[in-house]
Amino acid sequence: MQTKSAFVAIVGRPNVGKSSLLNCLVGEKVAIVTDKPQTTRTRITGVLTDKETQYVFIDTPGLHKPKTRLSDYMNRQVNESVADVDVALLLTEPVGEITNAEKELVKSFQNTGIPALLLVNKIDLLEQKEEMLTKIAAFSQLFQFDAVIPISVLQRDGVDIVMQELARYAEEAPHFFPDDTLTDQPERVIAAEIIREKLLLHMRDEIPHGTAVTIERMKERTDSGKEIIDLEAVIYCERDNHKGMIIGKGGAMLKKIATDARLELEDFLEIKVNLQCWVKVKEDWRNREGYIRNFGFQ
Ligand SMILES: Nc1nc2c(ncn2[C@@H]2O[C@H](COP(=O)(O)OP(=O)(O)OP(=O)(O)O)[C@@H](O)[C@H]2O)c(=O)[nH]1
Ligand SMILES: [Mg+2]
Numbered sequence: 132m133q134t135k136s137a138f139v140a141i142v143g144r145p146n147v148g149k150s151s152l153l154n155c156l157v158g159e160k161v162a163i164v165t166d167k168p169q170t171t172r173t174r175i176t177g178v179l180t181d182k183e184t185q186y187v188f189i190d191t192p193g194l195h196k197p198k199t200r201l202s203d204y205m206n207r208q209v210n211e212s213v214a215d216v217d218v219a220l221l222l223t224e225p226v227g228e229i230t231n232a233e234k235e236l237v238k239s240f241q242n243t244g245i246p247a248l249l250l251v252n253k254i255d256l257l258e259q260k261e262e263m264l265t266k267i268a269a270f271s272q273l274f275q276f277d278a279v280i281p282i283s284v285l286q287r288d289g290v291d292i293v294m295q296e297l298a299r300y301a302e303e304a305p306h307f308f309p310d311d312t313l314t315d316q317p318e319r320v321i322a323a324e325i326i327r328e329k330l331l332l333h334m335r336d337e338i339p340h341g342t343a344v345t346i347e348r349m350k351e352r353t354d355s356g357k358e359i360i361d362l363e364a365v366i367y368c369e370r371d372n373h374k375g376m377i378i379g380k381g382g383a384m385l386k387k388i389a390t391d392a393r394l395e396l397e398d399f400l401e402i403k404v405n406l407q408c409w410v411k412v413k414e415d416w417r418n419r420e421g422y423i424r425n426f427g428f429q
Contacts, residue, residue: 135184135301140212140245143222144232145169145193148252151284152222153177153190156294160399161314161321162190163328167339169193170331172201173428174208176315178308185306186297189216194232199417204428213239218277218300219247220293225254225263225281229270237274248296249276255283319346320427322396326364326408329391330377333384338376341369341417343426351402359403362396366410367426369417374410385410 141149145168154160157177163170175190189212192205213219213236221236223229240247249270251263260281267279278296282289308315316324323344331339348363368374378385385408393406416422423429 132183133303134306136187136304136306137184137218137297137301138187138189138216139297139300140189140191140216140219141222142191142209142213142219142236143193144230145195147193147222147224148284149193149222150175150190152220152250152252152282152290153188155284155287155290156186156188157313159313161316163324163331165328165331165339167331169195169202169205169340170328172205174212178312178314180306180308180310180312184298184301185308185310186301187307194236196232200420201417201423201428204423209236210239213245214243216245217302218297219245220250221247221276222250222252223266223270225251225257225266227266229266229273233270234273237270240274246277246300247274248293249279250289250293251279251281252284254281254288255286318400319349321399322346322349322362323364325395325399326366326388326392326406329388329395330366332391333388334377338368338373341373342377343367343416343422345426357403359405360400362404362406364406364408366408367413367416367422368410369412369414371412374412377410 141153143149150162150164150171153162157179161177162175171190171192177188179186191209191212194206194209197203197206219240263281280289280292323346327344330342345365347365348361350361352359366377368377389406389408393404396404413422
């Protein structure tokens with residue numbers, strides 16, 4: 132069988148639904164999703180092998196105005212991803228002005244010569260579909276997209292059309308990953324991300340942006356004849372008062388976060404999980420190279 136492959140970058144500003152789309156395309160949750168902007172911090176690869184064709188999707192952090200070293204790192208991930216693929220998917224929301232970040236992304240398509248599709252996501256939120264025409268017209272003035280596709284990832288509307296379009300970019304090549312691969316992320320990283328997702332979902336204001344999660348221990352053992360994984364995680368935050376809020380009154384908030392995370396981890400790892408979470412303060416870690424690297428951003 133002659134195999135084909137296509138590398139596809141998923142880009143856009145924060146919170147437009149890039150990771151949701153990745154999960155939808157791959158058919159499994161490989162990237163965390165929250166309603167907070169800047170949820171994704173690094174490149175996440177999702178793989179879909181459909182008969183002879185393998186699609187390698189690269190979910191990226193939302194491009195934004197950098198305020199910390201971590202932001203610089205995140206934005207760099209986006210630019211490097213665009214340079215490396217066969218086609219880019221630019222996600223945007225149906226209404227509102229084109230942002231500077233979006234203009235920058237269009238420029239990167241022009242500079243690299245990479246073709247792009249414009250995906251107008253969240254059309255389920257529109258009362259009338261015509262509302263998105265202004266946005267589409269404005270984007271079309273900036274760049275000649277190979278296709279413009281209105282979609283709703285939430286309702287899986289239009290996603291099949293995206294796949295049909297993407298088939299055009301697949302070129303004869305060996306598959307880069309084994310055919311049953313879903314993601315390049317190790318289990319440990321996914322576990323930390325699941326905990327961070329629950330943390331983000333429960334926290335507000337500036338706390339989510341200043342948190343990171345590491346897995347200090349992940350070890351399987353047998354307990355009364357049953358397999359169980361002991362998982363120890365550390366949640367880092369930037370201030371003492373943030374630590375107080377994450378832990379909550381009498382530890383109630385941390386318990387809520389840890390319980391939500393444990394349930395999803397058990398589902399994901401298909402084994403009973405004993406999860407312990409600690410909270411530590413590392414002031415201004417987002418600007419400190421050593422910590423950024425320790426937390427896996429390099
Ligand atoms: N109504 C609606 N909401 C959506 C749709 N797709 C995604 N969302 C929501 O939009 C929010 C952001 O989704 P993400 O997938 O995390 O967005 P992202 O672009 O990866 O965000 P960053 O990683 O922060 O750049 C979440 O609350 C999603 O549930 C959609 O089609 N319709
Ligand atoms: Mg994301």
